Amino acid sequence: MYSYKVGISAEEHDLFVENHPQANLLQSSKWAQIKDSWGNERIGVYQDNQLVAAAAILIKPLPLGFTMFYIPRGPIMDYSNQDLVAFVIKSLKELGRKHRAIFIKIDPSLHLKANPVNEETEENPLTLSQVEHLTSLGLDWSGRTMQLAETIQPRFQANLYATDYRLEHLPKKIRQAIRTAKNKGVSISFGHLELVDDFAKLMAKTEDRKHIHLRNKDYYTKLLTTYGDQAYITMATLDLDEKENLLKAALTKSENDLAKYSQMANQSRIKNLQAEIQRLQKELDSIKQARTQGNRVLPLAATLSINFGKTSENLYAGMDEAYRSYNAPLLTWYETAQHAFDMGIDWQNMGGIENDLSGGLYQFKSKLNPVIEEFVGEFNIPVNPLLYKLAMLAYDWRKKLRSKH
Structure with a gap:
């Protein structure tokens, strides 16, 4: 009855x-x-x-x-x-x-x-x-x-499960991309309202890049305050002072190597060093430009997630396209799920993907080996x-x- x-x-x-x-x-x-x-x-x-x-x-x-x-x-x-x-x-x-x-x-x-x-x-x-x-x-x-x-809700979603979530289970190329992000100086932090300003700015850049309308700072603040300690922001940042010093040191070394190899007439090595110097100089100029805007720590990518019971939802994600080469989004999404699992969560939903499994959402999220769930x-x-x-x-x-x- x-x-x-x-x-x-x-x-x-x-x-x-x-x-x-x-x-x-x-x-x-x-x-x-x-x-x-x-x-x-x-x-x-x-x-x-x-x-x-x-x-x-x-x-x-x-x-x-x-x-x-x-x-x-x-x-x-x-x-x-x-x-x-x-x-x-x-x-x-x-x-x-x-x-x-x-x-x-x-x-x-x-x-x-x-x-x-x-x-x-x-x-x-x-x-x-x-x-x-x-x-x-x-x-x-x-x-x-x-x-x-x-x-209204996606009929296909990409879900990560704690029982199968290991770095060694990811494709070699993806593991290398995550290591590259760390080697380039990208660091990850987890926070709450203290990160919402930077998060909202990254979301605005994502809107401009994709020509879409998402949400604003007030909405993200509402999510964080409503769900309290169930909600968290994962933020990938770059310490500009530290990065500038590392780039200067690498540039000096490459220039010294070029001078040495020029005397030995090793054309192949010379071309590689010239390309490396050009890349380092371009990256250094970019970092210096960011510093002139008053930045010391530069936000690169971020996600906003909410845990509920043993489940977690990665609701919003943004990035700065100008620093795509740092692989910060991939590292951020990887660490977002890992943080949820460290808190005892069973699964995290990475969000919706295209129904035909061929678009950009699928191509990015599939890198972390999720289970594709069709509702x-x-x-x-x-x-x-x-x-x-x-x-x-x-x-x-x-x-x-x-x-x-």
Whole structure:
């Protein structure tokens, strides 16, 4: 016998979600504080007074007093228990009617596939049966969408697991790139609000480089203050004084070597030294230029992550393109996950990747040998069937207009 309760406490909700196999930051009670332009509600489903399902619901106001519900990476429940699933859907629809919801969008943490990079597996038959059951209950499935932008949350993500995360497991080329970053003087620190100014500046540079709109300092500050010690920034920096001294020493040595080899008429060695001197001088000029801008420690790359239970989400990442040769982003992402695992986290989500596994997000994140996880995607639960059909027609029309521009 099931029953449900609306407005369960944040503590009860989070305790249940944190300890569930489908635990996800987006189903934490605090996420509603981040998405404060939406309303929110929490619902719990009980069997014999035992909490067996929960959903943190975001409620978006629509014109004429209507709303839509959105449950990112939820509801949290055992989707193989068909009676429970049917009761949860029924309960959500009842709550939706009270809020004049036209439809409820859910995005369950169900994997069609989960396989290492460059490996292929069959779709999970259990997940397929769960999708079939959801559609039999009248849910409208988005299907196997092909574009990253077709769903609110990415349908494909790159996940790192603590049990398999070792530097020696990475490809030789990637291990060398990480060593190169360290040898070039890139250092890593972990912090909180004291790093948010530099983090926001790196994000702004990333926006300019990619011609996209991300977030601002106020939003990053909200994430850090809302989640407190569950949140952290990983920052890669370069000590300019130290780097300038190292470059000057290397330049002097190469110039002395060139003078020595010039007398020996070793043309091959001479050409290599001339190229090395040119590279060192260019790098030294760049460091001197950075110093004239008042910098002593130069931020190169950074990430912002939040831990929830035994899970972690790498939410935002930025870099300074002018110093790409230092390999700081790769070192930063590697250390970001390692820091989470050092704190007892089981897995860290590196974020979404292109559905066809061919774009820049995939190319970069795949370097760290993640598990590529394919989610089933979104389902809509019609609450007002007539208005739902009209809303979907309007949505499809708007999407077609966007695709023409």
